[in-house]
Amino acid sequence: MLSTEKARAEFTVKLKDFLKSLELILPRPEGLPFVRDAKRLAYLQARARNRYRDMPVIGADIGAKVRKRIDDHVISLGIDPKIPPVQLTDAEFENQVGQAAGNRAKASEMEHAIRSHIRKNLETDPVRFRKMSERLNDILKGFGEQWDKIIEHLQAIIDELRAEASDGDETTLDIPELYLPFLRTVLAASSADQTTSADQLRALHEVTRRVVDRIIEEISANRSLWSSFKMADQESLRSEIFEIIFDAQIQGFGVDDAEALADQLMQQAKANDGKLRAA
Known part of the structure; x- marks a missing residue:
């Protein structure tokens, strides 16, 4: 449902509009039947934010009445909206990957952590990180649904990124x-x-x-x-x-x-x- 950047952007815009409308109605009784939907959608958004790492914190754009309800609900389900998504350089990253249900979910977690890292660092070294992005896409396309193989190759990229390893060759030798x-x-x-x-x-x-x-x-x-x-x-x-x-x-x-x-x-x-x- 939210596997594409476009879908996530549209979902976020529509969710914000819905929550802002709900804020205007509450605490009148007419708004109460929609609170349950707001909580479910906010939790879905929080999970997607932690997975894809390219979505904003939803609570900053809505009023206090709705924000309190959805934050309490999302926190009760184990996600604190105030805590940024885990990045691949964080100490707890491997633990988060290990908690994913199945190799497909693990591969997705690793993929989007890599994409997030590339986005954040692209301007510092455009050539290197564009090559990393191309390599990532080649892995995902080349191995189809061979999740064991995909995880193995994604881990190699993650190890390089965490070590800040450089893909040096004879054209880049002997320079700091x-x-x-x-x-x-x-x-x-x-x-x-x-x-x-x-x-x-x-x-x-x-x-x-x-x-x-x-x-x-x-x-x-x-x-x-x-x-x-x-x-x-x-x-x-x-x-x-x-x-x-x-x-x-x-x-x-x-x-x-x-x-x-x-x-x-x-x-x-x-x-x-x-x-x-x-x-």
Whole structure:
């Protein structure tokens, strides 16, 4: 019923409308027959939120009369709406997976924990997490209903994500971990692969180092760089990044390519602000 993102979004909108209407009617007797439905639907929404991890807390958008009723009911059934869904990096994640009824349910729990992790971290390392997403989809499509096999392969992804392991190869060797997400973006933009010459790879590595070093220098000196009132400083930094990329004369790279890559690296820098400031 709620297996698709579209279905979950529509369900949430309609449930909110129903609960808001019920809030207006209560405590008049006409509203009492609908309280039972409200409790059941709220519990279904809470369970779906914990499974799919992409649904909001429903209680924040409705009035106190209805919220108290549905929260008490959902809590009595073992779900506290105030507690965020368990993420795959949480200590209790494996215990939650173990409580799932059957391998299909376990696989679903693992799948959606991976999807949630990818959504939350996509901007920090777009190339890596898009590959993870593609790998996840390939597993789900490739093994059909072989739930044992699916669980085995999903666990491998989870182990990598929990360890923050990197899918390094010869194109990303000899560069510190902090630079890797940015290097992957540069390599993808330049279509670099194992056939790319050593000289070209060295040039791409050097571009990445120069860009990241300049970003670190700027955010260390400008503590509020990403604030809306620092747009001029952001544009100045983006222009410097563009010049570093364009001056490197990357093979096949034109002005538009350099502009697009500068924009991507700026977005990535903002998403990695905490790690860069700690460098």
